[in-house]
Amino acid sequence: MYQIKDNALYFLTQNSFLNVPLYKIAQGLGIFLFFLFLRKLFALVVLGVLKQIVKKTKSSFDDKVLDIVSGPLKFTFIIVGFYLAVNIMQIDTQMIDKIVRSMIIAAIFWLFFNIVTVLEKAIFNFAKKFGKELYREIGNFFIKSLKIFIFSVGLVAILQEWDINVSAFIASLGLGGLAFALAAKDTAANLFGGLTILADKSLKIDDWIKVDDVEGVVEDIGLRTIKVRTFEKSLVTVPNQIVANNPIENFSRRDIRRIKMRIGLTYSTTKEQMSAILKNIKDMLKSHPKIDQKATMLVNFDEFEDSSLSIFIYCFTNTAKWDEYLAIKEDVNLKIMEIVETAKAEFAFPSQSIYVEKIDLNSLKDKKI
Template identity: 25%
Template sequence: MEFLESEILENKVNDILWFIGIIVSSLLLKRLLSVSLSKVLYRFIKHDKVSIHTCIEMLRKPVELFIIVLMVYFAFLYLHFPLTWNLAATLGLKLVLLKIFQCLLIFSISWILIRLVKFIALIFQERAALTETKLDDQFVPFFKDLAVVTVSIMTFFSMLGIVFKIDVVALVTGLGIGGLAIALAAKETLENLFASLMLFMDLPFVVGDNIQIDKVSGDVEKIGFRSTRLKTADGSVVTVPNRLLTAQALENMSTRQFRRAKYLIKLQQDTPSSTIQNIVSQIQEEVLAHEHIYKPEPGVTRFEGIGDGSMDIQVAYNVESNNVAILNKTREEINYIIVNIVQNNEAKFADLNNRT
């Protein structure tokens, strides 16, 4: 047909229609093609605990970008810039567009690889959740982050080598003093990185343990390259640099078989000694009978001595749990018991504010 052979801006109508058709088709079919490709990838790494819908949602956007970039490249093969514009000679527009295409293509492939890494990590996290040990729960996020960083670095150097034709080997070799300067500038970052490796080698704690360092304590949520996240008892999240975890004394509260409670009960100074003996023995009896007391080492209640305006009874017991909430709940229950015992023995607590 003569119309298809006619030209618009030095491009045949037939070629322009092919260009438009490919672009429109890619926009209309990108969702279908991305879902189909995601299903194919899922067959190689499928797992009963992770649904195919999760895989599709994770891979859909990067695969769509890959399809669009590829189809746009093929679409532009049918067109050329009018020679009268002289753009190729003055601006090198074709070269610029080619570089952009190569960057987007490498980026989309890298994005797909990163999403695959995260999907595989999700599978291993589900498997790790089925085991009793928490060690694998700690390793999976670490190696996932390591793989993501590795893919990102490879993407950066691939762009330098493929797109900008830079000799990557010579670049890395020639860093020399510049690399040393960067290392010195990133001293703390490198310290945290090496500290994280030491944490994985020594394993002073794992994800889920309750630890205390300096004045900070909480449950370990995640151990990363640079820092460790702790969730405190009040629900806030504290980020601690890993170098501090290896440089300071750290207490793993989860390794305890029990937590200790110790405090004084102050009675009035005119309390008879027989009453004090009854209160001491009754408190000790009630403490031993409590379900959360650590029976091998329950602790002891005794008459501590005569204080400044009071008769002091020391109450000490061990709660069979490393959970702070259980410790506090047990203390509260025993405190109520102590108040009842003191009242039943017709004794009174010392009023230290009104001493004469």
């Protein structure tokens, strides 16, 4: 047993990897694993106890603060563990210093990122000042813009730490920089398209729209695209510049919905029956509680069709909701059927009448003679 221990110590002290003795690497890994254990312990014990405490308070401020700092604090254990590990290994290089500083920068901007996430409700409340109808869209726009800004500044800070000049790097790409500029052109067009949509208030989340052959319900309005859930339940992503540059048919902005139909009566219908049916349909529509009385209402016998006397019916329901509209239209149809049956008339259907001429057989015989 002692022999094995001595051999292991000899192996660790007499051998190295990248000029670092193996025993120092083992010590460094041990320190790093120890800090990972402390991180797990901190998350389970300290943060767990704090979560239970803040739940009992009346204010939600302490809950938000805890949500903001939890992730960066746990990441701090990794930073400290890594720093101590490389110090024990006596790896003192400029690259290690840059890695540690980059991790610290990432933790700081992670904190800022979490602040935006936790304060989403406050941002939405602020967005209501610009209009209650579009506060969700404007709030989402602010939140995504802030997150992208924080991420971009953090990334630039880390690149600068590695002595990378971002502007010079993009400029030195040549054709790559041109491609980047062209890609940025489309991104900018989509961004300004999104701003145009919000400024025009042409649509909002939950609106039923049709734009560029895409029809459905708006689920999200983003910086680059809007997401539309079609009635087949598929999700279609439409770039903002397409939405801004094409006609938008917003069905949700109407508060009434049209009923337009024709009914045909047989040619056996008399003038008196037709007059009674027209009058009764008009009276029914005028007294119907679900038919908009201020909108256009037409009931006219306007055409002699091939197999029917055609009545044109045109009116509007007082709702635009699909299910309610169908229920109203069904009720109107049933009442029209009742009116026609009461008048003892019949609905026509496409038909043809064949008339066979009667032939005088005696006259045919005389012609043969």
